[in-house]
Every structure is written in structure tokens, then in C-alpha cells.
Amino acid sequence: MPIKVDYVVRETTSNLGRNITITLASIITVAVSLALVGASLMLRTGVENATARWQGGIEFVVFLRADASQTQIDAVQNELNSSPEVDSYQFVNKEEAYAEFKRLFADSPELVDSLDAGDLPPSFRVEPVNKEVDAVDSLGSQFTKSPGVERVVFASKTIRLIQQLSSRLTVGIFVVAAFLLGAAGLLILNTIRMAMFARRREIEVMKLVGATNWFIRVPFMVEGLVQGLVGAFLAIVALAAFKPFFQKWLPNPEDIPLVSGFTVGGGEMTFIFVTLGVVGILIGAIGAGVAVSRFLDV
Amino acid sequence: MITLENVTKTYKNSTIALRDANVEIAKGEFVFLVGASGSGKSTFIRLLNKSETPDEGHIYVAGKDIGQLSNWKVPFLRRNIGCVFQDFKLLPTKTVSENVAFALEVIGRPRSVIDAQVPAILDLVGLAHKAESFPDELSGGEQQRVSVARAFVNRPLILLADEPTGNLDPATSVGIMRLLDRINKTGTTVVMATHDRGIVDTMRRRVIELDRGSIVRDQARGVYE
Numbered sequence: 001m002p003i004k005v006d007y008v009v010r011e012t013t014s015n016l017g018r019n020i021t022i023t024l025a026s027i028i029t030v031a032v033s034l035a036l037v038g039a040s041l042m043l044r045t046g047v048e049n050a051t052a053r054w055q056g057g058i059e060f061v062v063f064l065r066a067d068a069s070q071t072q073i074d075a076v077q078n079e080l081n082s083s084p085e086v087d088s089y090q091f092v093n094k095e096e097a098y099a100e101f102k103r104l105f106a107d108s109p110e111l112v113d114s115l116d117a118g119d120l121p122p123s124f125r126v127e128p129v130n131k132e133v134d135a136v137d138s139l140g141s142q143f144t145k146s147p148g149v150e151r152v153v154f155a156s157k158t159i160r161l162i163q164q165l166s167s168r169l170t171v172g173i174f175v176v177a178a179f180l181l182g183a184a185g186l187l188i189l190n191t192i193r194m195a196m197f198a199r200r201r202e203i204e205v206m207k208l209v210g211a212t213n214w215f216i217r218v219p220f221m222v223e224g225l226v227q228g229l230v231g232a233f234l235a236i237v238a239l240a241a242f243k244p245f246f247q248k249w250l251p252n253p254e255d256i257p258l259v260s261g262f263t264v265g266g267g268e269m270t271f272i273f274v275t276l277g278v279v280g281i282l283i284g285a286i287g288a289g290v291a292v293s294r295f296l297d298v
Numbered sequence: 299m300i301t302l303e304n305v306t307k308t309y310k311n312s313t314i315a316l317r318d319a320n321v322e323i324a325k326g327e328f329v330f331l332v333g334a335s336g337s338g339k340s341t342f343i344r345l346l347n348k349s350e351t352p353d354e355g356h357i358y359v360a361g362k363d364i365g366q367l368s369n370w371k372v373p374f375l376r377r378n379i380g381c382v383f384q385d386f387k388l389l390p391t392k393t394v395s396e397n398v399a400f401a402l403e404v405i406g407r408p409r410s411v412i413d414a415q416v417p418a419i420l421d422l423v424g425l426a427h428k429a430e431s432f433p434d435e436l437s438g439g440e441q442q443r444v445s446v447a448r449a450f451v452n453r454p455l456i457l458l459a460d461e462p463t464g465n466l467d468p469a470t471s472v473g474i475m476r477l478l479d480r481i482n483k484t485g486t487t488v489v490m491a492t493h494d495r496g497i498v499d500t501m502r503r504r505v506i507e508l509d510r511g512s513i514v515r516d517q518a519r520g521v522y523e
Contacts, residue, residue, distance in 0.1 A: 004406070007403070201387070201389055201390075202389060202400075204387065205387060205389065205400065205401070205404075205448075206404045207373075207376070208347075208376065208381050208387070209376065209377070209400075209401040209404060209405060209448070209452070210373040210374060210375070210376035210377035210405050210452075211373060211404035211405055212370070212373045212405075213369070213370060213373070215404060215405075215406070216404075
């Protein structure tokens, strides 16, 4: 039996309006918790981008001159291959360096336009076997004098500290957000339970005259989904409005050497927003699903 | 139309509501269930539309063993069974005509069918002029007529009535009984639980008497006791 859309819309809006205060409470809780999740995802993405070349145990980067010849590059590579102190390394050629630059500075097109692939130096990102500061220093310094090498840049304590801080902060925010999301789910569950209580006479009659279980359930399910979705939408609006400040509040990359900007690109924001939308829908669906299966005795 | 085979129903507090009941009700019959409060009349009615399930025995409605009916099919069983109660169960926020239309709406009947059938059934129960009134603007008898209209608008095979005249004065009750009698004459099987001696003795239909869950009398053209 088809369930008429206009029926569901009418029932859902009247349910939402009937319990407007508790509906608002659940929407706000969903919005706040999802905004926290989104903010911590933004923070993590920002730090990852800023420290992009320092991930996975990379301790120093050998930047070659932009005009280094292939022979010079090969020589440095041989040196890396033969050194027992080098655990692994990664060669980033001019095109890859430019692609990464474009990604990290996607928000500043004038900066991207002012450079082209030829201007960026190729580099080797090196992960040493021994990660003690002294050992890394002496290994890295060996390459400074090699022909074609512009300079060697070391991961500083600052970068490790930023990475550590951001990962702990992300975990902390996620834990708080998880509790809030749980609370939001329970609030949605109770909102729907109240809506069902308010409509208990209608539900009784519907059962008596032979309305199908899904016909009775669907408006309540949609009510939960709407609450989750509206909460997610508010969180997305808040984060979109907050994003310009986010970039201003974080330390300027020029104050900390070695990192790129704390940027979060458009594609990454879209991913975060989609995540929030999906989580919002899930919370609404779970809250409503539990409510209709537990309290709607059909 | 309705068959009970060795049906027993015990509630959790170990009250035996129905004990080894065997009943056969033919299509188009009119049956009174009589007995003291707590004798199992309501349980009998509730078993027929699967509001309760029996502990033992089989119940056949329209040829189907409703004990075997899976949950999702129960609504379709109920579309063939109209129900009328002592307390009417009308929705106070809806008008008379909306209350009746609601029963068709929630089983997915198209608007055109609803618009055609609701006025017709209100005419049948004699309430066409009160279509736009709200239940609390009606007398008890009128409210029960609305409830009968709602139960019958879908033309069910069976009409179950649990003390439909319990809240009504004798004169009003007669009106309701005339209505149920008319519905019965269209071929609908009517099963009615009642305490109303006057009605049972006047109508002289089949009487099934229950005492503490057991059927103690099953009499064609019977009286109250």
C-alpha cells in the first residue's frame, strides 16, 4: 500500500509543532554536537595540511635546487639508498610539489597563479632509522654539501608538538561530541515518544481499522530524521560561518617555520559537511527507530 | 465465518479469561455474548481481531487460522472486522465526517472513494446533518452512531461490538440496536457483548453465555438468562 506523501508531511509537521520546545532542544543538541565534531575534523585537517610533509615519521626534507640536474638528483638518491641510517625516503618531483601546493593553497588562487610547476624545488622526504635529535641532525647534515642541494630542513619539536596537541584535542572533542550525540539521540527518542503519547488515540484507532504498521510508523520516523537533519544543517551553517575565523585564530604559518598554512580546502569542507549530514540522519533514524520499535506497540 | 476450537486464554496474573471454548458462528449471524463482568466476553471479542492471541486452540476467521497470521498481515485481517466500543473511541479534534474519513484514509483509500462513501454512511446512520460537528457537540447516542459508521464504512465482513449500549439510556440504545440490526441484514456477521437484558430479550437472537471463562449456554433465539 502506498503511503501518501502529503499525509506524512501533514502528520510530521503537526507532530513537530505540538512538541516545539523539546523538538528545539533535540535539534540544538544535535547541532551543537555535530558542530563540535565538524570543528575537530576541521582542526585535524588543518594541522594535517600544515604538516603535510612531516607525516609518517619523516624527520627531514632535502630540498634540491629548482635547476638541479638529473645527475645531481640521482647522486643524492644513491647516497640515500646506500646509507644504513635511512629507513625510507620519498621523492617529490616538481609536479607533485606543485600539486600539493595547489591543494594547500586552494583558497588563495592569486598565490597559486603566481607560481608554476617549474618554480617549486623537488625534494626527498627522509625517514631515518634512529629518530633521536642528534642522530637525525648528523644524518641530515651529510646532504647539505651535496651538489644540487638547496638546503635540508628538519622537523622541529614544534611540529611534533602541534601534531600531538591536535591529535589529543581531536580525541578529546570527539569524546565530548560522542556523549552529546548520545544525549541528542535520547532526546529525539523522547520527543518521538511524547509525540506518540500525544497521538495515542489516533494510533489506537489506526490499529483498529487496519492501518499497516509502517503507515503508523513512518510519520514518527520522518520526525526523527527531520530533527537530525535540521540539527546537521544548523551545524553546517555554523561551521561555514566560522571557517574564516578558524583560519585567523590559528597561528600564522610565517610565525612557525617549516609548516604550510593551516588551510582546509573546499573539497575537504564538503567532505566534513557530508559526514555531519550523514551522522545527523543516523542519529535521527536511530532515535526514532528505537522509539517506534520500543514504544509503538503495533 | 468464525470458528473457535478448544480456545484457552490465560492472563499473566493467571486469571483464566476463556477456558476450552468451542464456537461456530455462521456468516450473517447475530450473536450476543452475555455474562457477568470478568466472565470473558471482552477477551472473546479481542481474540477475534487478534488484539489478544490464544494460549491454546485455534481461531478461524473467514477461513483463515488467525493464530498462524504473521504480524504484518494483522492489519489486513482488521480491515474485514469493524469494532464498536462502549467508550466510542472518537477523535475529539476531528469532525464527525473527518472521524469516519480517517478510517478510510489510514488504510490508503483514494480521496474519491472517501468523498463518496463518507456521506453515504453518515446518511445510513442518520447523521448527515451533523457531519461538520465535533464529537463533544453530540449526544452519547449520536457519538455511538458515528463510531458505528466508522466501523462499517469499509463494509467489513464482521462487526464486533463490546457493550455498545453500555453508556446509553434505554431509548437511545434501541436506536443503536436498530442500526446494528440493519447492518446485520446486509449480510454482516455481528458479535456483540452486552449486559443489557432488555435488548437481548427483545431481539431474541443467538445467545452465548460465559461464566468465569467457560461457555455455559449457547442458545438460538435465546434470552438473557
